[in-house]
Amino acid sequence: MHNKSVFILSLVLILLGITSVPAFCHINDEVAMRTGIFFEDEGIALTLEIDAGMLFGQYYLEILDLDRDEIFGTEDVQKFSEFVVAGLRLRINDLKVLPEFAGASCASFEEFVAGFCYIKLCYIIPYPEDLDRVCTFYYENCLEAEIAIYSLSISDTAGSPISIIKEERNEILQDSVTITFSNAASTDVQAEVTQQPSQEPVEVAVVEVESKAQPVMLPETELAGSAMLINRLKTGEVNFLVLIVLAVVIGFLHAFTPGHGKSLVGAYLVANRGTASQALGLGLIVTLTHTASIYVFGGLASAAAYFFMPSKIVPVMTVVSGVLVVIIGIWSAVRRLIGLEVDHAHILPNLKVLKEDHINILVDGSAVESSEFLIIEAEEDWVQKQLQAAGAEGINICSPGCETHNFMPAIAAERQNTQLVMTAVETGAVDAIVSRRSGLAEKMQNKKSLPNVDIYLSLDSRIEAAELLRQALSKYNDRDGITIPEEGLSWKKLIPLGIAGGAVPCPDALAILLVSVSLGRVALGLGIVFAFSTGLAAALVLIGMTIVFSNKLISGTSGYRKIAGFLPYFSALFLIGLGVYMIINNIGF
Amino acid sequence: MKKIAVCGKGGVGKTTFASLLIHALADEGRTVYAIDADPNPTLAEALGFSADTISRITPIIEMKTLIEERTGAKSGEYGSYFKMNPTVKDIPAEYSVKKGNINYLMMGCMRGAGKGCACAENAMLRSLVTHLMVKEKETVVMDMVAGTEHMGRGTAKAVDSLIVVVEPGIRSIKAAREFSKMAGVLGIKNIHVVGNKVNGLDDENYIKSNMSDFKIAGFMPLNSSAVIAERQGAVLFEISQKMRSSVQNIMKNIF
Numbered sequence: 018m019h020n021k022s023v024f025i026l027s028l029v030l031i032l033l034g035i036t037s038v039p040a041f042c043h044i045n046d047e048v049a050m051r052t053g054i055f056f057e058d059e060g061i062a063l064t065l066e067i068d069a070g071m072l073f074g075q076y077y078l079e080i081l082d083l084d085r086d087e088i089f090g091t092e093d094v095q096k097f098s099e100f101v102v103a104g105l106r107l108r109i110n111d112l113k114v115l116p117e118f119a120g121a122s123c124a125s126f127e128e129f130v131a132g133f134c135y136i137k138l139c140y141i142i143p144y145p146e147d148l149d150r151v152c153t154f155y156y157e158n159c160l161e162a163e164i165a166i167y168s169l170s171i172s173d174t175a176g177s178p179i180s181i182i183k184e185e186r187n188e189i190l191q192d193s194v195t196i197t198f199s200n201a202a203s204t205d206v207q208a209e210v211t212q213q214p215s216q217e218p219v220e221v222a223v224v225e226v227e228s229k230a231q232p233v234m235l236p237e238t239e240l241a242g243s244a245m246l247i248n249r250l251k252t253g254e255v256n257f258l259v260l261i262v263l264a265v266v267i268g269f270l271h272a273f274t275p276g277h278g279k280s281l282v283g284a285y286l287v288a289n290r291g292t293a294s295q296a297l298g299l300g301l302i303v304t305l306t307h308t309a310s311i312y313v314f315g316g317l318a319s320a321a322a323y324f325f326m327p328s329k330i331v332p333v334m335t336v337v338s339g340v341l342v343v344i345i346g347i348w349s350a351v352r353r354l355i356g357l358e359v360d361h362a363h364i365l366p367n368l369k370v371l372k373e374d375h376i377n378i379l380v381d382g383s384a385v386e387s388s389e390f391l392i393i394e395a396e397e398d399w400v401q402k403q404l405q406a407a408g409a410e411g412i413n414i415c416s417p418g419c420e421t422h423n424f425m426p427a428i429a430a431e432r433q434n435t436q437l438v439m440t441a442v443e444t445g446a447v448d449a450i451v452s453r454r455s456g457l458a459e460k461m462q463n464k465k466s467l468p469n470v471d472i473y474l475s476l477d478s479r480i481e482a483a484e485l486l487r488q489a490l491s492k493y494n495d496r497d498g499i500t501i502p503e504e505g506l507s508w509k510k511l512i513p514l515g516i517a518g519g520a521v522p523c524p525d526a527l528a529i530l531l532v533s534v535s536l537g538r539v540a541l542g543l544g545i546v547f548a549f550s551t552g553l554a555a556a557l558v559l560i561g562m563t564i565v566f567s568n569k570l571i572s573g574t575s576g577y578r579k580i581a582g583f584l585p586y587f588s589a590l591f592l593i594g595l596g597v598y599m600i601i602n603n604i605g606f
Numbered sequence: 607m608k609k610i611a612v613c614g615k616g617g618v619g620k621t622t623f624a625s626l627l628i629h630a631l632a633d634e635g636r637t638v639y640a641i642d643a644d645p646n647p648t649l650a651e652a653l654g655f656s657a658d659t660i661s662r663i664t665p666i667i668e669m670k671t672l673i674e675e676r677t678g679a680k681s682g683e684y685g686s687y688f689k690m691n692p693t694v695k696d697i698p699a700e701y702s703v704k705k706g707n708i709n710y711l712m713m714g715c716m717r718g719a720g721k722g723c724a725c726a727e728n729a730m731l732r733s734l735v736t737h738l739m740v741k742e743k744e745t746v747v748m749d750m751v752a753g754t755e756h757m758g759r760g761t762a763k764a765v766d767s768l769i770v771v772v773e774p775g776i777r778s779i780k781a782a783r784e785f786s787k788m789a790g791v792l793g794i795k796n797i798h799v800v801g802n803k804v805n806g807l808d809d810e811n812y813i814k815s816n817m818s819d820f821k822i823a824g825f826m827p828l829n830s831s832a833v834i835a836e837r838q839g840a841v842l843f844e845i846s847q848k849m850r851s852s853v854q855n856i857m858k859n860i861f
Contacts, residue, residue: 388691388729389732389736390760392690393740393741393760396741413691415687
C-alpha cells in the first residue's frame with residue numbers, strides 16, 4: 018500500500034513536473050531561428066529564417082513597417098536586416114566581418130497581423146584573400162537570446178574546392194559555431210591542421226564533419242507544434258485526418274505547458290477530495306470553455322484585426338482572466354473563513370445516507386453521546402411496532418462526524434457544521450436533530466425556506482431518546498417534498514471554476530484559428546481547434562484522475578489527515594497567487 | 607447471559623485473568639463472546655488460538671469495506687454524513703474466530719480523539735459494543751483498558767460487572783480508583799476487584815487494607831504456570847488446577 022502510494026505520488030509529481038518543459042509546440046511566446054551556413058564558391062552564404070510566435074510577431078511588425086503604410090517595402094526589409102545583423106557576431110580568422118545583404122522574403126502584412134510571422138534573410142560573406150591556408154569562421158547569434166530556439170545547418174557545396182575540416186558548435190543551444198575550413202587545393206592544409214593545438218571547452222561538443230555531409234538539422238516536427246499546423250494550413254498541405262490527429266496530439270502535449278487550468282484542476286480536486294467523475298467533469302468544462310473562448314475571441318479578433326493587434330488582445334484577456342481567478346480565490350477563502358463553505362461537504366456531503374423511507378435523525382459531533390441512547394431505544398419492540406404502523410422501514414441515525422480531525426478555528430468549524438446540518442435539512446427528509454450548538458435553532462429559523470425540524474440539545478437517558486423517537490414517528494407521514502441528491506457533485510461550484518480555467522487565452526490555438534480565418538479556411542480551423550481542445554481535455558482528465566486516485570490511496574494516512582484540513586485554504590491561496598501571476602506577467606504589455 | 611468488562615493498569619495480568627474467566631464461563635457450557643478491545647490485543651494468544659489463526663484475524667476497525675457498507679461512509683472521510691446505527695447484530699457470529707464455545711472478536715484501536723470522536727469507524731465500534739452489551743443474548747467478556755472509550759452511559763448500564771484487576775502495589779491500586787471513578791460516571795453499578803499475582807496472606811491483606819471501600823471478588827496466586835503457559839502457547843486454564851479453582855471461586859463471588 019505504502020509503495021503504491023509513493024509510486025502514484027511520484028507519477029503525479031512527474032506529470033506536474035512536465036509543466037516546466039516548454040516543449041517545442043509552445044511557439045507563440047518564443048522565436049524560432051534557423052541559420053544556414055553554406056560554403057559556396059563566391060563566399061559564405063548565410064541564411065536566417067525567423068519564425069516568430071504571435072506575441073513577438075507584433076514586436077517585429079513594428080520594426081518591419083516603420084512608415085506604417087502596411088506594406089513591407091525594400092527599405093523596411095533592409096532596416097530590419099540591420100536590426101538582425103546587430104545581433105550577430107561574425108568573425109573570420111578572429112577578424113570581425115560584416116555580411117552583405119543579398120535578399121529577403123517574408124509573410125505579408127496581413128499574415129503578420131493574423132499571427133503568421135515569418136521572414137527569411139540572406140547574406141554573403143566574402144572569403145579572405147589568403148584562402149590557401151586553414152581559416153576559421155566564427156558565428157554567434159545573440160538575437161532574442163532569452164526566448165529564441167536556434168537551429169544550425171552547415172554544409173559545403175559539392176564540387177567546390179572549399180571544404181569544412183571541422184566544426185565546434187554549442188550542441189545544446191545551437192546558437193554559436195566555429196568552423197575550420199580551407200581551400201582543398203592547398204597542399205599545406207593537412208600539415209597545418211595537425212599542428213593546431215586542441216582547445217576544446219568541456220561543454221562544447223566537437224563534431225568532425227566530412228566533406229559533403231548532410232546538413233545537421235532539427236527534425237521539422239520538433240521545431241514547432243502549432244507552428245507546424247499553421248505551416249500546413251499555409252502551404253495548403255491539408256490532409257484532413259492527419260491534421261486532426263496532429264491537433265489532438267499537440268493539444269495533449271500543449272496541456273502540459275504552463276497555464277491551461279491544469280494546476281487549477283489539480284489543486285481543486287486535491288483540496289476537495291474530488292471524485293473521478295468530478296475530474297472528468299472539470300476537465301471537460303475547462304476544454305469546452307477553452308474551445309468556446311477561442312471561437313468567440315477568434316471571431317472578435319479577426320473582425321477587429323485592423324484596429325487591435327491580436328497579440329495585444331491576448332495579454333488583456335490574460336489579465337481579465339487573472340482578475341477573475343483572484344476574485345474566485347479570495348471569495349473561496351472568505352467563504353471558508355466565515356463558514357459559508359463547508360469543508361468537503363459542499364461537494365461531498367454524502368446525503369444519500371439519508372433514506373426517504375426511514376426516520377432520519379441527525380446527531381452532530383457535539384452530541385455523540387446522545388446517539389447511544391437512541392441506538393438502544395430504536396431497537397425496542399414498541400419502536401418497531403410504531404415504525405410498521407407509520408409505514409417506515411427503520412430508524413436512521415446520521416452524523417456528519419465531529420470536527421476534532423479538522424485543524425480550523427473553532428468559530429469556522431461551528432459555522433461549517435451548522436451549514437452541513439442545514440444542507441441535510443434542506444432535503445426535507447430530516448425528522449429530528451440532536452445538537453449542543455445553541456445557535457443552530459436561531460440560524461435555522463432565519464432561513465425561512467427550511468422545513469421545521471425539532472432540535473434537541475442532548476439526550477441524557479433512554480426516556481428522552483424514546484420521547485424524541487415518539488415525536489419523530491408521529492410526524493413521519495406529514496413530511497413532503499423530499500429531495501435527496503444521489504450524488505453530491507456540485508456543478509454550481511465546478512462550472513465557474515472550469516470556466517475560469519478554460520477562459521485563459523491559449524495563443525497557439527488562437528493562432529491556428531486566426532490563420533485559418535485569414536486564409537479563408539474557417540471551417541477547417543474550427544475543426545482543428547476542437548481537435549486540439551480534445552487533446553487538451555484528455556491531458557487534463559488524465560492529470561485529474563491521477564490526482565483523484567492517488568488522493569484516495571494516501572487519504573487514510575495520519576499525516577495526510579493533518580494537512581487535509583488546511584488544503585482548502587492552500588487551494589484558495591493558490592488561486593489568488595495564480596491570478597496575481599497572470600496579471601503581473603501581462604500588465605506590462 | 608452475563609456482560610462483563612475487565613480492566614486494569616497495564617501489566618497487572620488483566621488479559622490473563624480475562625482468558626481464565628472466559629474459559630471458566632465456557633466450561634460451564636455457556637457460549638462466550640471474548641471481545642478484545644485492548645489497543646495492544648493479546649487475548650487471542652492467552653485463549654490458546656494458534657499463531658496461524660491469529661495472523662489471519664483483522665480487527666473490526668480495519669474492515670474498511672464492511673464499515674463503508676454498513677455506515678454508508680467512505681473510510682477516512684470527514685465532513686460528510688454516515689449512519690451511526692449500522693446493522694451490527696450479525697457481526698459477533700459472522701466475524702469472530704471460534705474455539706469450542708468461545709468466539710473471539712478483535713475490535714482494534716478507536717481512532718482519533720477517542721471518547722468524543724464520531725467518525726464512521728468509531729461509530730461502528732461503539733454500535734457493536736452497544737449491541738454486545740445491551741442486546742446480545744450470549745455471555746460477553748470484554749478485555750479493555752480504561753472502560754470508557756468504547757462505551758457511553760447507555761451501554762455501561764448494561765454491564766453486569768466491571769472487574770478491575772490489581773496487583774499488590776500502590777500504582778495499580780491508584781489506577782483502579784481512577785477506573786472506578788470513570789465507571790461510576792458512566793453508571794456502572796457493579797464494580798469488583800480481583801487481586802492478581804498474590805503471594806501469600808501479606809499480599810492479600812495489603813490489597814484488602816488499601817481497597818476496603820471496594821468489593822473484592824477474590825485473589826489469583828502468583829504462579830509460574832502463567833509464564834510456562836505463555837511460553838508454550840498452552841491454555842493456562844487447562845494446565846493449572848490452582849488457577850482454575852481460583853477463577854472459579856471468583857466467579858462464584860461475582861455472580
